[in-house]
Amino acid sequence: MTAAGPTGWRCRVRSARAAAAVVWSTSPLLVAGLAVTSVAAGLILPASAWLQREVVDTLVGAHGPGQHVPVQHGLDSKLLLALVVALGVTGIAAAAVPQAQQYVQANLRRAVRVVVYDRVYQAEASWPGISRFESPEFADKLQLTGQLAQTTASDLTASLLGMTQAVVTTVTFLISLCLLSPVLAAAIVGAACLAIWASLVNADKQAELTFQNVIRSRRQQSYSSLLSNAAAAAEVRLFGLGAFLRGRILVEMNAISTSERKLDRRLLRVESCLGALSSAAVGGGLVWVVTRISASAFPVGDVSLFIMSALGLQGAMSQIAAGLGDISQAVTTFTAYTDVVDAPPDLPVPAQPRPVPPLRDKITVENVWFRYHPALPWVLRGVSLTLPAGTHLALVGRNGSGKSTLVKLLCRMYDPQRGCIRWDGTDIREFDPAMLRERMAGVFQDHMCYELTAAENIGVGDLAALDDRDAIRHAAELAGAAADIDRLPLGYDTMLSRIYMSGPRGQNAQTGVALSGGQRQRVAMARALIRANRDLLIVDEPMASLDAEAEHTTNQRLAQVRAGRTCVLISHRLPTIRAADNIVVLADGAVAEQGTHDELIAADGGYAYLFRLQAAGYRGALADDQVSAR
Ligand SMILES: Nc1ncnc2c1ncn2[C@@H]1O[C@H](COP(=O)(O)OP(=O)(O)OP(=O)(O)O)[C@@H](O)[C@H]1O
């Protein structure tokens, strides 16, 4: 599958308008500066061609095209001096204007880069759900956006302004050439039109290739990041994956190179043919003019004007052809950027969201059906449960039974396909998801360890407390992370990453630290706990990486923290959830049993079996055959 390329002119026009708007809104002043320098650059060549012609004609005493008068004795030296000075000025301008143009363009490119990326980050951060980050089509678009957005927008400007320059040059040379020979002018323009058409077709092919190759570049990047990534380094070495990954990278790179080479060959064929055609038109014209001069039909100055005009026109029109091709390609690929920044929210957000009140009564999950994609099986099949405010709900079940999925729905990372989740009776789809999440705190199973300092890793749980060291310490103590953090080289200011230094670069810089799995888990818990006084606390597998003692103390601390709070707890360690007010056992995406620990043990169902199994494992008392008898 490839990223869908844009289709049709309407789409391109929209994208071109968007690119132009981005550039214009970034800095109208720089755009104006670039336009002025481009027009000036466009006038330099024709001006010097006319001046040269005047100098030659003044020298030989000719006075205009078509008149062949005898050589005058006594030069008009003042006129000649003025012409030569003017010619010198155009020479200086020819050297200075492109430099000014480059300077303005580099400034514009830098400014556009910030604006373009900021809009992408803004869009990514604003999507309320997470499904878009799991879509291959969107991953392609994000990849293309990163690859092209910045260069595309500013290159588009450069191409547009380069075109302005080329058009100015073309028009002035065309006028000059028409005065000498309209037929010849038409021949050169005809050859250039062919080149423009070919360039547009080639640009389409080039853009198509970019879209086709995006998956290959994504794969290539993913494999190469495994070779350079600290997290993967140990496994890659243990399993000896280096050569295997390198092989995969080469397959992708070679496939990209082969497709590009094929297109380059086509470009070479087409462009050399068209180049030859256009040179033939100019060459033919030259022969014609020289013949006419021999027959004394033209003054000598016109030869100089002709040569410069014909070559200038040919050059300017090839610049237009190349520019139009670049613009067409840039516009086509820019659609990936507009698709990303203009994408509507991935979950419907009401125009007038209802305020999210503090949870007073209960959260209810009503007959919720959910699957991640229409092509994938149902993960939740009609789940219904109630979580009264101030109580603890425990979710248990085998791997893949849908526990983490259910908590993601509670946080509205996705919407269920059927059924609903209510917060004090209101469907959570009527809230702004950001406001809903303001009322929640949690640790996901696949929690993050950010490449930030220990303090920031906790503080980002509540940005208002990012600089509140007391609150951060308190959360770390509650989560059992404080002692580990105190032992770090720079304490809370230690960078939790081996690939960044802690503190300012220089004398005080210390290498960052990689935490152990259990330590990371406690830091993630501290991040959740700094969000004090939230209505709902969700903890998905808080003990997975903890040692037995840490599990015991964390259990006790969690019990304190949870007291009086509404809480959803997921754990495979059944002693952790024993005290929950309601234990829901999920099996194959449906509620298999629910009740308190004692009720479920008395019912002697799946929960009781799992509980006995774990207890036996701890005691080592249950014979294997007793277990396998179930
Ligand atoms: N982002 C996703 N896209 C597609 N399928 C997914 C995604 N996340 C989970 N699944 C699928 O949904 C099912 C339930 O996954 P979930 O993570 O909810 O299980 P779980 O009960 O939390 O399991 P565990 O005990 O292993 O944590 C699994 O079959 C899994 O493959």
Ligand SMILES: [Mg+2]
């Ligand atoms: Mg899970």
